Amino acid sequence: MNITVMNLNKYYGNNHALKDVSFKISENGLYLLAGPNGSGKSTLMEILAKIISADSGSVEYNAVITESEFKKKVGILFQQNGVRKNITVTEELEFVSEIFDKEIDINLYLHKFGLYEHRNKKSQRLSGGLQRKLLIASLFIQDYDIIFFDEPASGLDVQTRDFIWSIIKDYSTEKICIVSDHYLDQAASYCDQILLLSKGNLLFKGSKTSLLETFEYQTRIQSKKVDAERISQKLEEFDIHYETVYSGLLVNFYIRKSVDQLDERLKLEVEDTRQISVEDIYLYLSEKEVKLDA
Structure with missing residues (x-):
């Protein structure tokens, strides 16, 4: 049917x-x-x-x-x-x-x-x-x-x-x-x-x-709002492009590089780093009000 x-x-x-x-x-x-x-x-x-x-x-x-x-x-x-x-x-x-x-x-x-x-x-x-x-x-x-x-x-x-x-x-x-x-x-x-x-x-x-596969970002870093400026500075120090999406008291940084490609020194500076998930993509798309073609 x-x-x-x-x-x-x-x-x-x-x-x-x-x-x-x-x-x-x-x-x-x-x-x-x-x-x-x-x-x-x-x-x-x-x-x-x-x-x-x-x-x-x-x-x-x-x-x-x-x-x-x-x-x-x-x-x-x-x-x-x-x-x-x-x-x-x-x-x-x-x-x-x-x-x-x-x-x-x-x-x-x-x-x-x-x-x-x-x-x-x-x-x-x-x-x-x-x-x-x-x-x-x-x-x-x-x-x-x-x-x-x-x-x-x-x-x-x-x-x-x-x-x-x-x-x-x-x-x-x-x-x-x-x-x-x-x-x-x-x-x-x-x-x-x-x-x-x-x-x-x-x-x-x-x-x-x-x-x-279609989504342009591979990694999400999440932090509390109070730590967001510090994370932003670190990402800029490592010349990493990112976009931010706010969710309540948290800030999500979307990064094109995979987790494995991130510098180990950067990983030591952030606590919550993971490969992009479906929920992460949904949060991004709904916040940005954009559509994604399969």
């Missing part, structure tokens, strides 16, 4: 939430909608899932003709979705499979999602991570062609987040999964394509590799 988005615009009063957003998804895979609160990613997801309408522009799905067919092919999991509290884990999966007329091996599902030892527990007694696993397991039973996930691993520990991402990645080998998240480095490691949004603008669409 293909998704073609053309010149989407959405307003909330005077707030221009989406600004001429266009892109196309034509292959199965895992797609990351990335950006902080207010970037437009939730609005975009709701328009794609036909929960709200755009003020202008279009979203076209091939092979989907009627509204009823759309609902059979497209699923969505919001952060606020909850489990049915008074039935067991096994009963929940059996109920979903019966409602959607899907034959599944319940025990296989329970093991796959790490729920087997909790199979006889009421859903309300599960931890937040286990409830999220149960919701995703129930969603996968329905065998949607496209699934939208609104921050599916938000608020969970690192190990559970990795598990959630792994099972979504596995599903996406034969389906389209579109996921919003703001933990960019972890999410990007699982995703086939990244769509970076900032203040309603689509800044980049492409692979993580393409993003890192």
Whole structure:
């Protein structure tokens, strides 16, 4: 199934939430909608899932003709979705499979999602991570062609987040999964394509590799504002071109040289030096309000 988005615009009063957003998804895979609160990613997801309408522009799905067919092919999991509290884990999966007329091996599902030892527990007694696993397991039973996930691993520990991402990645080998998240480095490691949004603008669409290769800077040095002048002087002493991006009480210096190419004397003068990450690139692009071509 293909998704073609053309010149989407959405307003909330005077707030221009989406600004001429266009892109196309034509292959199965895992797609990351990335950006902080207010970037437009939730609005975009709701328009794609036909929960709200755009003020202008279009979203076209091939092979989907009627509204009823759309609902059979497209699923969505919001952060606020909850489990049915008074039935067991096994009963929940059996109920979903019966409602959607899907034959599944319940025990296989329970093991796959790490729920087997909790199979006889009421859903309300599960931890937040286990409830999220149960919701995703129930969603996968329905065998949607496209699934939208609104921050599916938000608020969970690192190990559970990795598990959630792994099972979504596995599903996406034969389906389209579109996921919003703001933990960019972890999410990007699982995703086939990244769509970076900032203040309603689509800044980049492409692979993580393409993003890192296209970006002109290779190293980020971070310091507190009180140390920024000292770092600036040191970089100038070593004749190193840089750009700065402020983030709260921190200053980020973007440098074209790789970490390995930096003089060891300079490294001794700065504490937080690392190879550019997806989060670093996003911070730069959103602050500078520039787009990056893949």
